[in-house]
Amino acid sequence: MDGVTTSVWGPDPLTRVAAPLREQVTERVRNAILDARLRPGDRLIERELVENLRVSRATVREVIRELEAEGLVTVVPQRGAQVTRLSAADAADIYEMRATLEALAVRRFVQRADEDQVRRLRAAVEEIKRTSRRAKGGDSHDQLVAKDRFYDVLFEGSASLPLQQTLNTLQARVRLLRATSLSVPGRPKEAAKELLAVVEAVEARDAERAAEACVLHIRNASAAATTQLGP
Amino acid sequence: MDGVTTSVWGPDPLTRVAAPLREQVTERVRNAILDARLRPGDRLIERELVENLRVSRATVREVIRELEAEGLVTVVPQRGAQVTRLSAADAADIYEMRATLEALAVRRFVQRADEDQVRRLRAAVEEIKRTSRRAKGGDSHDQLVAKDRFYDVLFEGSASLPLQQTLNTLQARVRLLRATSLSVPGRPKEAAKELLAVVEAVEARDAERAAEACVLHIRNASAAATTQLGP
DNA sequence: CGTGTCTGCTTGTCAGACAATCGGGAATCT
DNA sequence: AGATTCCCGATTGTCTGACAAGCAGACACG
Numbered sequence: 001m002d003g004v005t006t007s008v009w010g011p012d013p014l015t016r017v018a019a020p021l022r023e024q025v026t027e028r029v030r031n032a033i034l035d036a037r038l039r040p041g042d043r044l045i046e047r048e049l050v051e052n053l054r055v056s057r058a059t060v061r062e063v064i065r066e067l068e069a070e071g072l073v074t075v076v077p078q079r080g081a082q083v084t085r086l087s088a089a090d091a092a093d094i095y096e097m098r099a100t101l102e103a104l105a106v107r108r109f110v111q112r113a114d115e116d117q118v119r120r121l122r123a124a125v126e127e128i129k130r131t132s133r134r135a136k137g138g139d140s141h142d143q144l145v146a147k148d149r150f151y152d153v154l155f156e157g158s159a160s161l162p163l164q165q166t167l168n169t170l171q172a173r174v175r176l177l178r179a180t181s182l183s184v185p186g187r188p189k190e191a192a193k194e195l196l197a198v199v200e201a202v203e204a205r206d207a208e209r210a211a212e213a214c215v216l217h218i219r220n221a222s223a224a225a226t227t228q229l230g231p
Numbered sequence: 232m233d234g235v236t237t238s239v240w241g242p243d244p245l246t247r248v249a250a251p252l253r254e255q256v257t258e259r260v261r262n263a264i265l266d267a268r269l270r271p272g273d274r275l276i277e278r279e280l281v282e283n284l285r286v287s288r289a290t291v292r293e294v295i296r297e298l299e300a301e302g303l304v305t306v307v308p309q310r311g312a313q314v315t316r317l318s319a320a321d322a323a324d325i326y327e328m329r330a331t332l333e334a335l336a337v338r339r340f341v342q343r344a345d346e347d348q349v350r351r352l353r354a355a356v357e358e359i360k361r362t363s364r365r366a367k368g369g370d371s372h373d374q375l376v377a378k379d380r381f382y383d384v385l386f387e388g389s390a391s392l393p394l395q396q397t398l399n400t401l402q403a404r405v406r407l408l409r410a411t412s413l414s415v416p417g418r419p420k421e422a423a424k425e426l427l428a429v430v431e432a433v434e435a436r437d438a439e440r441a442a443e444a445c446v447l448h449i450r451n452a453s454a455a456a457t458t459q460l461g462p
Numbered sequence: 463c464g465t466g467t468c469t470g471c472t473t474g475t476c477a478g479a480c481a482a483t484c485g486g487g488a489a490t491c492t
Numbered sequence: 493a494g495a496t497t498c499c500c501g502a503t504t505g506t507c508t509g510a511c512a513a514g515c516a517g518a519c520a521c522g
Contacts, residue, residue, distance in 0.1 A: 101332070251474065276503075
């Protein structure tokens with residue numbers, strides 16, 4: 001029983017470092033969900049988490065509250081937490097929310113980011129292009145890392161904590177979707193091109209064009225994902 | 232509609248009433264923050280909450296995690312939680328996020344809400360109008376309740392849990408703002424008119440017009456609030 | 463075959479304990 | 493006096509163990 005479940009959360013011993021233990025645990029469980037080692041509908045049983053992560057139940061419960069608020073986990077009273085299931089309608093809404101909010105983030109980036117941040121955004125998109133060339137079928141791991149990097153730079157440059165927080169949780173939910181359905185058919189080249197358009201508009205300091213390019217990108221991603229989805 | 236099942240048993244899914252203690256506590260603290268009994272910058276000391284709310288520390292800590300994720304409370308490691316302080320830039324961004332997302336919610340409402348929900352939305356806005364007439368200076372308590380009601384109906388009709396969750400936290404943050412600065416000069420009549428425009432567009436099933444009216448409303452509210460704000 | 467009961471697992475909550483850390487004030491040095 | 497150092501109390505972070513309450517499935521019963 002144990003041998004199977006432990007491997008889900010990665011290497012065992014959890015040692016105390018600078019950040020609160022709680023945050024490390026949150027990250028581990030979050031990653032387990034986003035990497036689809038825990039799939040939508042799976043229950044998160046406190047005792048199991050306690051045993052496998054070697055932390056107290058109090059800590060586990062705090063972690064669950066955090067993930068609940070992020071929407072990655074759904075808690076029904078007296079029955080505990082399970083990985084959130086998203087309907088097709090939810091999926092569409094989440095993509096639409098992301099579209100409008102990322103457009104806003106891009107506008108803020110144009111307004112607020114300095115030269116260096118623009119350069120780094122360019123570098124990030126170049127990296128995406130590179131990984132997309134290597135990628136054959138679906139998204140590779142490198143591809144995902146590169147995209148994360150891109151968004152890190154983007155959010156940092158938009159210099160808005162509220163925006164960043166909200167978009168982070170939305171993006172997490174999108175990844176949940178990826179775990180729900182089969183992985184997206186992977187249109188890495190198109191995606192790279194679309195993001196390139198965003199960066200070019202940003203470099204031209206054209207907020208509106210950049211925002212539109214951004215919306216276009218998400219709409220396309222949404223369309224690609226939605227065709228894969230069932231009910 | 233399946234007239235048989237619903238009418239006999241009342242409102243569809245039996246909703247849990249006996250909420251976990253934790254949720255009651257969360258609500259209390261949240262209200263304390265939203266009503267500005269706890270002001271931005273105030274520390275939330277676990278021991279004090281334990282004593283005042285008569286619950287265990289474990290419960291208090293879970294509540295703090297929830298509020299942290301809602302953005303109402305900011306936790307710095309080893310120093311505990313304090314009511315979030317929002318900068319003027321944050322304020323602007325939050326209003327802008329609300330504008331685009333509520334526009335989306337309104338569109339969804341037009342697509343998804345049934346006749347009855349539209350009627351209830353109308354009723355809610357009428358109630359707002361009524362309270363705005365009574366109101367002299369700033370927003371009265373009735374005014375706030377009426378607006379909450381309006382948004383409850385709106386969100387329910389848009390039938391999107393992700394949207395609803397996100398908008399709820401955004402709205403909470405706006406109220407935080409209200410506590411940060413002086414209360415908004417109160418433009419209850421204008422607000423009522425603007426919301427009326429939204430409802431009329433909804434009744435005409437004109438999603439785009441409704442969305443635009445909604446954006447206009449929030450932009451105006453934002454402008455009114457922002458003039459009050461310092462750095 | 464439907465119904466009622468029992469049992470085990472899980473969640474919700476509590477109390478108490480201890481180490482680590484932070485902030486501020488006292489004591490000290492220059 | 494002013495700056496620096498040190499120490500202490502308050503507070504957070506985490507753990508352990510405990511118990512009631514609720515749910516779900518097994519089981520026995522009419």
